[in-house]
Amino acid sequence: MNLNEIIAENLKRLRTERNLSLGRLAELSGVSKVMLSQIERGESNPTINTLWKIATGLQVSYTRLIDRQTDAPLVVRQEESALIDNKDGYLVYHYSGRTEGEKRSFEFFNSVLAGGKEFTSEGHGANTHEYLLVTAGEMVLEYQGEEYVLQKGDYIHFDCSCPHTYRNKREETTEFTNLVYYV
Incomplete structure (x- = not known):
């Protein structure tokens, strides 16, 4: 799974867990609804600043958007x-x-x-x-x-x-x- 797919999956999960529409998350994060939708579909390569804004809007750490969800130890070469x-x-x-x-x-x-x-x-x-x-x-x-x-x-x-x-x-x-x- 590439990073854009991981971000897309995590964004959709986190937004859904909080019962937020794309429009409401756009208001909270300052990132446009169109951009959020593209990121959720894995069609956009968001910048660091965009991801920070989304994380702030969701009130989560930045890593909650970019980390793979796994139970095994993770070694990153x-x-x-x-x-x-x-x-x-x-x-x-x-x-x-x-x-x-x-x-x-x-x-x-x-x-x-x-x-x-x-x-x-x-x-x-x-x-x-x-x-x-x-x-x-x-x-x-x-x-x-x-x-x-x-x-x-x-x-x-x-x-x-x-x-x-x-x-x-x-x-x-x-x-x-x-x-x-x-x-």
């Missing part, structure tokens, strides 16, 4: 990780599988940002924190009007419910891992 965003020099891989019934309040990602590129997140919903570790290169995190320059091995923790931008001002690729925690 690098080559099998879910590529959840791939646009304009920004790649995001998701490594946090979840088994049915598991209560987990975090998600684990590895990101690659090409030289001279940036990505802006609109924020990850209320009461979320991000723990970010640069594993290669250098990046600038722009957060609430401040710029934080982070080298390989540097770590930062911040309230990621606010918009923030990852920026690579260098030519070399930057890699970072981040854990998003739902308080």
Whole structure:
């Protein structure tokens, strides 16, 4: 099952469990009814920001939309990780599988940002924190009007419910891992 099929299945299940129409979920999430319908049918490749909005509207963690439902231990190899965003020099891989019934309040990602590129997140919903570790290169995190320059091995923790931008001002690729925690 590919990621779009997993998202489609989970979105329909979560929306139905909450007795929400597509129209009502559109109001709660800020994502259009047409887009929600396309995602539920597996006909759309939603962006990270779109998935965050839907998760916020459903009042669930982001992983409830992208994780396969299974009872077996889940090992995610690098080559099998879910590529959840791939646009304009920004790649995001998701490594946090979840088994049915598991209560987990975090998600684990590895990101690659090409030289001279940036990505802006609109924020990850209320009461979320991000723990970010640069594993290669250098990046600038722009957060609430401040710029934080982070080298390989540097770590930062911040309230990621606010918009923030990852920026690579260098030519070399930057890699970072981040854990998003739902308080």
